[in-house]
Amino acid sequence: MDDTMNQTLQIGNVGASSLVPVLSFKAVDKNDHVLPQVKVSTVYGSDRGTMVVPYGGAYDILRFSGPGEHDVADVRVTVQTTTTAEIEAGPHEVKTQALDSHGREITRFERFSAVRLTNEDDFPVAVRIAYILWDQPPKGVTQQAVEVTPIGGLTRVPAHGTAVVRVTGKEATAAVARNSNGPAVSIKAYNSQ
Structure with a gap:
């Protein structure tokens, strides 16, 4: 692990079907001590079994908390279970675009009212949206996802189509209001069921 958002976990899938993994982790330091x-x-x-991994693979973002969280150099991963997904995931990431209250495209850093999802694949997919606030660490320290807020719920996006998810509910509305105009936020869609 080095600078910036690099606390990602690559998950491979060589099977023909999309899979739902449940993984467990042990954090280790630079000397490989747990x-x-x-x-x-x-x-x-x-x-937690809420992410769907398509053929080929996908990535998840790791979060660390507790005494020693800044000493994590790697993780050991154990596959607890895998099941076949009810809804296939596509090979392309579903794209997100922040929209204002009039449906106009704006940046993810502004106070948005909705998110447009775009699916490039030949079949419909189901995704969830995570609004992520990142910390601003000094050089040489890994960037952490310090706050993750769901926007909407499970959303089906048609093949070669779009869907719009409104920002509703107290938690999502407050997170967007609080974190807009900040320097380090992401709006990410991920395959789910």
Whole structure:
């Protein structure tokens, strides 16, 4: 791990069907010693069975908390279970575009009212949206996802089509208001069920 958003976990899938993994993690330091007080969780849910991995693979974002969280150099991953997904995931990431209250495209850094999802694949997919606030670490320290807020729920996006998800609910509305105009936010769609 080095600078910026690099706390990603690549998950491979060589099977013909999309899979739903449940993974567990142990954080280790640069000497490969387990950091027992560091809790490892994920943004997209590969540790909870909410992420769908298409043929070929996908990535999840790791989060660390607890004493020693800044000493994490790597993780050991154990596959607890895998099941076949109810809804196939496409090989392309579903694109996100922030929209204002009039449906105009704006940057993810502005206070948005909705998110347009675009699916480039030949079949419909189902995704969830994560609004992520990143910390601003000094040079040489990895960037952490410090706050993750769901926008909407499970959303089906048609083949070669779009869907619009409104920002509703207290948690999502407050997160967008609080974090807009900040320097480090992302709006990410991930395959789910």
